[in-house]
Amino acid sequence: xxxxxxxxxxxxxxxxxxxxxxxxxxxxxxxxxxxxxxxxxxxxxxxxxxxxxxxxxxxxxxxxxxxxxxxxxxxxxxxxxxxxxxxxxxxxxxxxxxxxxxxxxxxxxxxxxxxxxxxxxxxxxxxxxxxxxxxxxxxxxxxxxxxxxxxxxxxxxxxxxxxxxxxxxxxxxxxxxxxxxxxxxxxxxxxxxxxxxxxxxxxxxxxxxxxxxxxxxxxxxxxxxxxxxxxxxxxxxxxxxxxxxxxxxxxxxxxxxxxxxxxxxxxxxxxxxxxxxxxxxxxxxxxxxxxxxxxxxxxxxxxxxxxxxxxxxxxxxxxxxxxxxxxxxxxxxxxxxxxxxxxxxxxxxxxxxxxxxxxxxxxxxxxxxxxxxxxxxxxxxxxxxxxxxxxxxxxxxxxxxxxxxxxxxxxxxxxxxxxxxxxxxxxxxxxxxxxxxxxxxxxxxxxxxxxxxxxxxxxxxxxxxxxxxxxxxxxxxxxxxxxxxxxxxxxxxxxxxx
Amino acid sequence: xxxxxxxxxxxxxxxxxxxxxxxxxxxxxxxxxxxxxxxxxxxxxxxxxxxxxxxxxxxxxxxxxxxxxxxxxxxxxxxxxxxxxxxxxxxxxxxxxxxxxxxxxxxxxxxxxxxxxxxxxxxxxxxxxxxxxxxxxxxxxxxxxxxxxxxxxxxxxxxxxxxxxxxxxxxxxxxxxxxxxxxxxxxxxxxxxxxxxxxxxxxxxxxxxxxxxxxxxxxxxxxxxxxxxxxxxxxx
Numbered sequence: 001x002x003x004x005x006x007x008x009x010x011x012x013x014x015x016x017x018x019x020x021x022x023x024x025x026x027x028x029x030x031x032x033x034x035x036x037x038x039x040x041x042x043x044x045x046x047x048x049x050x051x052x053x054x055x056x057x058x059x060x061x062x063x064x065x066x067x068x069x070x071x072x073x074x075x076x077x078x079x080x081x082x083x084x085x086x087x088x089x090x091x092x093x094x095x096x097x098x099x100x101x102x103x104x105x106x107x108x109x110x111x112x113x114x115x116x117x118x119x120x121x122x123x124x125x126x127x128x129x130x131x132x133x134x135x136x137x138x139x140x141x142x143x144x145x146x147x148x149x150x151x152x153x154x155x156x157x158x159x160x161x162x163x164x165x166x167x168x169x170x171x172x173x174x175x176x177x178x179x180x181x182x183x184x185x186x187x188x189x190x191x192x193x194x195x196x197x198x199x200x201x202x203x204x205x206x207x208x209x210x211x212x213x214x215x216x217x218x219x220x221x222x223x224x225x226x227x228x229x230x231x232x233x234x235x236x237x238x239x240x241x242x243x244x245x246x247x248x249x250x251x252x253x254x255x256x257x258x259x260x261x262x263x264x265x266x267x268x269x270x271x272x273x274x275x276x277x278x279x280x281x282x283x284x285x286x287x288x289x290x291x292x293x294x295x296x297x298x299x300x301x302x303x304x305x306x307x308x309x310x311x312x313x314x315x316x317x318x319x320x321x322x323x324x325x326x327x328x329x330x331x332x333x334x335x336x337x338x339x340x341x342x343x344x345x346x347x348x349x350x351x352x353x354x355x356x357x358x359x360x361x362x363x364x365x366x367x368x369x370x371x372x373x374x375x376x377x378x379x380x381x382x383x384x385x386x387x388x389x390x391x392x393x394x395x396x397x398x399x400x401x402x403x404x405x406x407x408x409x410x411x412x413x414x415x416x417x418x419x420x421x422x423x424x425x426x427x428x429x430x431x432x433x434x435x436x437x438x439x440x441x442x443x444x445x446x447x448x449x450x451x452x453x454x455x456x457x458x459x460x461x462x463x464x465x466x467x468x469x470x471x472x473x474x475x476x477x478x479x480x481x482x483x484x485x486x487x488x489x490x491x492x493x494x495x496x497x498x
Numbered sequence: 499x500x501x502x503x504x505x506x507x508x509x510x511x512x513x514x515x516x517x518x519x520x521x522x523x524x525x526x527x528x529x530x531x532x533x534x535x536x537x538x539x540x541x542x543x544x545x546x547x548x549x550x551x552x553x554x555x556x557x558x559x560x561x562x563x564x565x566x567x568x569x570x571x572x573x574x575x576x577x578x579x580x581x582x583x584x585x586x587x588x589x590x591x592x593x594x595x596x597x598x599x600x601x602x603x604x605x606x607x608x609x610x611x612x613x614x615x616x617x618x619x620x621x622x623x624x625x626x627x628x629x630x631x632x633x634x635x636x637x638x639x640x641x642x643x644x645x646x647x648x649x650x651x652x653x654x655x656x657x658x659x660x661x662x663x664x665x666x667x668x669x670x671x672x673x674x675x676x677x678x679x680x681x682x683x684x685x686x687x688x689x690x691x692x693x694x695x696x697x698x699x700x701x702x703x704x705x706x707x708x709x710x711x712x713x714x715x716x717x718x719x720x721x722x723x724x725x726x727x728x729x730x731x732x733x734x
Binding site (some may be wrong): 094359362363365366369370373375376377378379380381422482484485486 | 546548566567569573574577578580584585586587588589590592593596597598600601628643645648
């Protein structure tokens with residue numbers, strides 16, 4: 001009997017499937033009719049507009065069909081969905097490949113990239129239908145099972161990072177010497193590492209101490225401007241400016257922290273958001289001190305322990321390439337900057353890993369879990385939060401110095417709210433408190449869109465798609481599993497309290 | 499050990515405690531019983547300084563702690579297992595216990611840990627499990643164990659029997675007696691489970707609407723007609 005019910009699918013009711021697909025189509029219509037359907041164009045004597053209702057119609061049809069296939073799959077009829085979406089994908093691919101020279105052919109959209117996105121979605125649907133088809137035949141698989149499998153994969157991955165961690169680091173060290181480690185690659189890796197470092201810094205504040213800071217960029221800006229000013233006004237070297245910038249950023253963190261850390265959750269988020277914007281506005285308007293919107297230019301580049309990376313060093317001085325007897329190559333500086341941020345980021349990581357085992361790091365985590373319980377255990381919550389805030393700020397200050405020396409130019413435009421939002425997204429999507437998660441999320445959110453820079457306008461689409469996919473598959477972050485920082489072996493309490 | 503005189507505590511304009519006088523003698527188990535909303539938990543929280551008493555004086559071993567911030571009070575030989583247990587759900591049992599010892603000298607951590615494991619052997623078995631995955635009774639044991647890790651001379655317990663099965667309640671009350679008798683820790687116990695609490699306690703107080711209405715030895719209160727009708731009718 002049981003076998004029969006499985007082999008004979010229950011009669012399909014098409015009405016709800018249609019209804020679901022029609023609703024999705026309507027929603028698309030509502031969303032696109034204004035945004036896509038009407039476009040303002042410059043006309044002689046002012047603005048005029050242009051309509052693109054054919055694109056709207058195509059979008060509605062495509063969403064309707066896609067949702068229809070999805071609903072069919074969910075209703076237990078994956079085969080037609082599989083065939084349909086595979087056919088659409090194949091047909092579109094064929095048209096795209098032969099229609100290369102003629103963008104106004106039979107394709108629905110002018111821009112081939114949009115058509116390729118449709119192809120990718122169709123392939124995704126087909127794969128999903130195929131998976132469902134496979135699992136219907138093999139038995140049944142539920143969403144909860146999938147969740148568990150994903151959790152297990154994440155936990156195993158996290159366990160494996162204990163061994164992979166050093167391998168990752170070795171790969172990072174070797175990167176500039178690998179065959180694909182060209183200038184563009186090293187530049188991209190430098191950018192990703194900057195965000196990894198910022199993510200690790202913010203992880204102390206948000207991930208460990210649980211303080212939602214939406215104005216982290218203020219400390220990044222503080223570090224960048226301190227370096228820019230000390231280097232241009234007083235001629236301080238990078239290695240002297242770095243600790244100064246870190247200290248100044250940490251003091252700013254403590255200063256901001258004092259009044260705001262009595263707030264919690266949403267309120268803290270709003271106030272830090274405000275402070276982040278205030279710092280940017282101060283930098284813009286305090287023109288005689290900060291250079292205003294023009295920023296500070298010609299910031300000295302870092303030197304290799306006093307050896308500049310110049311093609312022609314000053315009279316009597318030596319440059320990096322003359323000292324080591326090398327041919328001058330501009331990539332030397334790029335590689336040096338890469339190693340610089342790698343070392344800074346690794347220091348941040350080691351610091352966090354170490355401090356998590358110390359009482360203050362534990363207190364941060366405990367504070368995130370339950371502030372009232374922390375008070376009852378004799379922890380001073382204000383001081384504990386303040387140290388987390390200041391230390392997080394300090395690392396942002398270091399990263400800011402690096403940013404200033406790499407760019408050679410700072411202006412308030414580099415420190416907008418979107419920077420804070422991206423850094424926070426890296427921490428949250430990585431899985432709050434997870435160090436490896438930050439690396440993965442930074443690779444995904446910074447590396448991938450940069451990698452797709454050729455896609456130009458659609459680059460941010462990759463950013464958004466990355467976020468959406470993480471939220472669907474790992475709503476608590478990529479690696480949300482938390483390992484205890486102490487264990488006892490066979491009841492021996494000897495190693496417990498280090 | 500602990501003495502409260504004329505304590506008034508307010509939540510905004512609402513007077514939750516209306517002049518409470520109470521003594522906890524060293525080496526004893528003292529209990530405070532009362533109905534829901536009588537102000538029992540507020541009294542414990544006032545002792546811990548949050549909210550602080552608006553009027554009155556709290557002396558801990560002769561020192562005035564009325565105006566001290568919570569974390570300062572908790573470093574003076576007092577430990578509190580708060581209402582609702584409030585263990586750290588994402589931290590392991592061992593880490594929770596370590597948090598209890600965070601303000602004390604690390605050198606006697608191992609000895610203290612063994613003491614707690616001896617009282618609650620189940621915690622040793624569960625040591626690497628996350629706090630949030632424990633059962634209610636185990637979480638209560640963890641909350642008490644965590645409080646003990648700071649080597650308190652006075653232990654404040656807020657409704658340790660809340661929401662637990664009768665068998666587990668009995669186990670927990672046995673351990674409280676053990677903590678008091680063998681480890682010489684003074685215990686101040688706030689409870690709704692009047693029967694168990696009064697049987698355990700050397701001395702008891704009854705609270706009604708933010709005031710102490712009755713006090714006496716545990717036995718006396720158990721025999722008291724008023725107490726019997728208000729808190730013990732229908733059971734036991």
